[in-house]
Amino acid sequence: MNPSDVVPVIAGTGQVANKEEDRIVHPMELLEVASRTALDAAGIAPEDVQAILSTPLSALVRQDHTQVLAERLGAGSGARVVSRYSGAAPQALLLRACRLIAEGQADVALVVGGIADASIRRARRRGLVPPAPPTSSWSQGSDRPADLPDRSWAGGPQAEIAAGAGQPPAYFALVQSVMGGGRPMAEQQAELGALMAPFTQVAARRPELAWFPAGRRAEEIARAGADNRLVAEPFTKRMCSFPTVDLAAALVVTADPGGRRPAIRPLAITTSREVGPPTTWPSMDRPPALSVAVEEAARLAGLGPAEVDAFDLYSCFPAAVLLGRQALGVQPDDPRPLTASGGLPYFGGPGASYGLHGLACLFEDMLAGRAESGLSVGIGGFVTDFSVGIYGLDGGPVQLAGMPRPEAPGMAVAERAEGRAVVEAMTVLHERHAGAVAAPVIARLPDGRRVGARCADPDLPAELSGRSLIGREVELSAGPAWSEYRLT
Numbered sequence: 001m002n003p004s005d006v007v008p009v010i011a012g013t014g015q016v017a018n019k020e021e022d023r024i025v026h027p028m029e030l031l032e033v034a035s036r037t038a039l040d041a042a043g044i045a046p047e048d049v050q051a052i053l054s055t056p057l058s059a060l061v062r063q064d065h066t067q068v069l070a071e072r073l074g075a076g077s078g079a080r081v082v083s084r085y086s087g088a089a090p091q092a093l094l095l096r097a098c099r100l101i102a103e104g105q106a107d108v109a110l111v112v113g114g115i116a117d118a119s120i121r122r123a124r125r126r127g128l129v130p131p132a133p134p135t136s137s138w139s140q141g142s143d144r145p146a147d148l149p150d151r152s153w154a155g156g157p158q159a160e161i162a163a164g165a166g167q168p169p170a171y172f173a174l175v176q177s178v179m180g181g182g183r184p185m186a187e188q189q190a191e192l193g194a195l196m197a198p199f200t201q202v203a204a205r206r207p208e209l210a211w212f213p214a215g216r217r218a219e220e221i222a223r224a225g226a227d228n229r230l231v232a233e234p235f236t237k238r239m240c241s242f243p244t245v246d247l248a249a250a251l252v253v254t255a256d257p258g259g260r261r262p263a264i265r266p267l268a269i270t271t272s273r274e275v276g277p278p279t280t281w282p283s284m285d286r287p288p289a290l291s292v293a294v295e296e297a298a299r300l301a302g303l304g305p306a307e308v309d310a311f312d313l314y315s316c317f318p319a320a321v322l323l324g325r326q327a328l329g330v331q332p333d334d335p336r337p338l339t340a341s342g343g344l345p346y347f348g349g350p351g352a353s354y355g356l357h358g359l360a361c362l363f364e365d366m367l368a369g370r371a372e373s374g375l376s377v378g379i380g381g382f383v384t385d386f387s388v389g390i391y392g393l394d395g396g397p398v399q400l401a402g403m404p405r406p407e408a409p410g411m412a413v414a415e416r417a418e419g420r421a422v423v424e425a426m427t428v429l430h431e432r433h434a435g436a437v438a439a440p441v442i443a444r445l446p447d448g449r450r451v452g453a454r455c456a457d458p459d460l461p462a463e464l465s466g467r468s469l470i471g472r473e474v475e476l477s478a479g480p481a482w483s484e485y486r487l488t
Contacts, residue, residue: 007256008101009263010094010391012042013360017209017348018116018246024123024130027057027116028065030248032072035112038250044108049252050078051106053093055113055352059085069112078106083352086380087314088271089113090355091387095269097253107254113353114248121244159279159413160382162482163440163452165427169240169317171382173232173427174442175278176319178285180234182470188234192318193222196239196345199315203342206361210341211245211348230430233465241316241349249356251363264363267373267390268300274384279442279450280411284425290327290377293388297375301390305329308390309371310336312358314379315343324377340365340374352380359389366393414451416478420488421445421453423469428461436461441485443474451476456484 014037018025031054039046052066052075066080079100083089090113097109123130160166165174180188197218203210221238224230228238257263272289274281281287298304305328313324321338330336340361341347344354347361355378362374378387421443429438439461441453453476455461474485 006102008098008253009256009265010251010363011254011263012038012252013363014038014250015209015357015360016248024119025116025246027114028068030114030116030246031069031112034248034250035073035110038252042252044252046073046075049075049108049110051100051109053081053097053111055083055089056085058115058351085352086385087355088378088380088385088387089352091269091378091389092271098266101253101255109253110250112250113356115351116246117244118246158277159442159450159452160277163442164438164454165440169232169235170427170429172317172319173235174425175285175383177425177427177470179322182468185234185466189222192239193218195318195321196221199339199343200346202339203346206342210346211242212346233428235317239318239345241344243349245348245350247348247350249360262367264366265392267303267392268297269389270297271387278383279413282411290386293386294327297388297390303390305375308373308375310340310365310374311338312340312362312376313338314377315339316349320379412449414445414449416483417445417451417476418478419476420473421476423472423474426469428465436465439464441469451483453483453485456486
């Protein structure tokens with residue numbers, strides 16, 4: 001068979017969760033179990049694996065762990081790849097694995113990822129040192145290495161950072177505020193609760209894996225309280241990804257077995273990345289790179305979002321679900337499920353590897369006859385990194401895409417500014433015990449530039465909680481590092 005005739009397929013999936021409160025594990029243990037489960041499902045021996053591609057064990061880890069996993073499995077020699085830390089990375093790795101198979105560079109490729117942050121928490125609660133070998137810094141809970149590069153954009157100032165919205169909940173909340181259009185906070189939260197409630201029902205169907213396998217009513221998700229605190233308005237805790245989990249997943253990619261056993265065909269996979277953060281986009285709630293990735297995937301697959309049977313949309317926060325739904329043209333009353341796993345707040349958000357679980361659950365549904373085709377959207381970075389995959393049980397030749405690039409954004413961003421400006425995006429950030437602590441805004445200057453600003457009055461965040469400044473004019477004053485705003 002010529003390499004050009006080889007059709008890559010996903011021949012097996014494996015998932016594992018350690019939910020035992022008295023058990024502390026290293027993530028490599030979970031990766032090995034997930035890998036062996038996937039290989040067993042594919043009917044492939046570990047020694048036949050050549051390529052191993054993995055997401056990082058954490059945002060902080062520096063070591064390449066793929067060779068350690070290969071040795072634990074007894075795998076053969078071949079490519080060893082660790083991706084960037086991104087929610088879009090699992091499909092990017094799957095794309096690369098498919099290319100290795102299609103180009104004849106490997107007969108069997110393993111795509112794997114996982115974390116063991118719940119074990120870190122269990123160990124610390126008991127005063128124990130978590131198991132470290134073979135990697136020394138393997139958890140979100142580890143200390144940040146001094147030489148870890150920052151995530152600032154080299155192309156210019158970030159209004160989000162200047163506003164004090166440097167963490168993912170704040171980034172996504174700013175985008176969400178634009179979608180909300182200044183409507184009352186309670187109204188927005190009710191809509192988001194209704195959006196996410198079906199996710200909890202899907203998670204409840206996977207009690208062996210999902211971290212919170214319990215269906216919840218929309219009002220339980222939307223209503224803030226002692227057990228559901230506000231994080232970044234309008235997001236409550238039950239709307240946010242839950243990262244403190246022990247979860248791992250693996251996919252086995254090989255050549256089409258020719259009908260000897262059912263397998264998933266990747267009809268098209270695309271990845272695309274923004275050249276700047278949301279404040280550089282023409283509209284902060286419409287990422288150009290995601291639209292480009294969706295359009296290219298549909299073109300290559302010959303199958304559009306309207307024609308697929310099921311979805312798994314990235315769901316670290318409700319804004320991610322809405323971005324995916326919007327880019328796909330899926331209407332709010334569409335009966336098709338938006339998640340196959342239950343999503344990151346309820347199934348669990350294992351670092352950069354959630355997408356492997358979403359895909360595994362989607363593929364399991366397809367093989368069980370609940371869908372003939374599926375589409376997955378991955379979102380990473382700070383709403384800047386995207387992947388789209390369309391999958392089927394049959395079809396024509398597999399189309400493996402590169403990285404389509406969106407047009408360069410046209411929005412200019414000011415590092416600091418003075419004078420009057422109109423608020424385009426805002427959120428109020430909360431801490432567990434301190435309540436409202438910050439109220440970052442993105443404002444539009446009279447000359448059309450955007451600027452990020454922090455409130456000058458430390459008492460203002462509490463006053464703004466539950467309110468929106470969208471469309472309101474504020475007065476800016478330029479400080480040494482960022483602008484501050486006062487209400488006019």
